[in-house]
Amino acid sequence: MGDRLTHLDMAGAAHMVDVGGKAVTRREAVARGRIVLRTEALDAIRDGTSKKGDVLATARIAGIMAAKRTADLIPLCHPLPLDRVTIDLAFEYDGIAVTATAATEGRTGVEMEALTAASVALLTLYDMAKAIDPAMRIEGLHLAEKRGGKAGDWRAP
Numbered sequence: 526m527g528d529r530l531t532h533l534d535m536a537g538a539a540h541m542v543d544v545g546g547k548a549v550t551r552r553e554a555v556a557r558g559r560i561v562l563r564t565e566a567l568d569a570i571r572d573g574t575s576k577k578g579d580v581l582a583t584a585r586i587a588g589i590m591a592a593k594r595t596a597d598l599i600p601l602c603h604p605l606p607l608d609r610v611t612i613d614l615a616f617e618y619d620g621i622a623v624t625a626t627a628a629t630e631g632r633t634g635v636e637m638e639a640l641t642a643a644s645v646a647l648l649t650l651y652d653m654a655k656a657i658d659p660a661m662r663i664e665g666l667h668l669a670e671k672r673g674g675k676a677g678d679w680r681a682p
Contacts, residue, residue, distance in 0.1 A: 552673035553628040556639035558666035560650050561620040566658035570650070571616055580653045581614050584623075588612040588646030592627050592638040602637050605629050610638070612646050623647050624669075634674050640666065 570580045577583075589610045596604035606629060613624040625642035627635040647663045654661065670680040 549630055549632055550673050551628070551630055552634050552671070553626065554634060554636040554639040554671040555669045556625045556636075556643040556667065557623065557669045558643045558647050558663060559617065559620050559622045560647050560661055560663050562654060562661040563658040566654040566661065567616070567620065569657055570621070570654060575653060576656075577653045580650065583653060584614060584646045584649040585612040587649040588623070588625055588642040591645030592625070592642035595638045595641045598641060599637055603633050605631050605633070605635060605638065607635070607638060610642055612642060614646070621650060623650075634671060636668050636671055640668060 569575045573579065589612060591598075592607060592610040596602045607627055608630060609626070609628040611626045613626075615622045615624070623643050623646045625639045625646060627638035627642060629635050629638075643666060647666070651661050651663060667681060670678070672678045
């Protein structure tokens with residue numbers, strides 16, 4: 526990974542990076558985060574008794590939709606034809622862990638798509654359970670790994 530800010534030109538102005546000369550390769554990224562919530566809210570989601578319906582299905586769909594709209598949300602982000610987006614939700618003793626994976630064949634990576642997917646899935650969990658537990662906490666959102674591209678594979682320590 527380089528230490529140069531690629532979205533700034535020589536004069537310091539923001540610009541979209543030209544990826545036209547880069548090779549098309551398989552690229553994949555995984556982002557993770559979690560939401561911590563009270564037992565009452567966690568049980569309602571797990572048991573399917575939330576008044577808002579299937580919370581997990583809604584969060585999964587929201588994350589996938591968000592990944593597809595990343596370039597509309599993040600300035601200077603390239604629109605990418607995504608081949609795959611998955612949202613995995615896992616119950617923990619005090620919350621729900623979210624793992625988002627995005628993949629494409631392209632000239633630039635899908636890290637922002639994976640991070641956006643995880644973020645929106647977490648925000649959707651919050652939105653759907655806030656009446657039960659307004660003190661929920663979203664934490665630990667991070668890029669866990671990426672594969673492909675010029676910089677090669679990378680995994681968070």
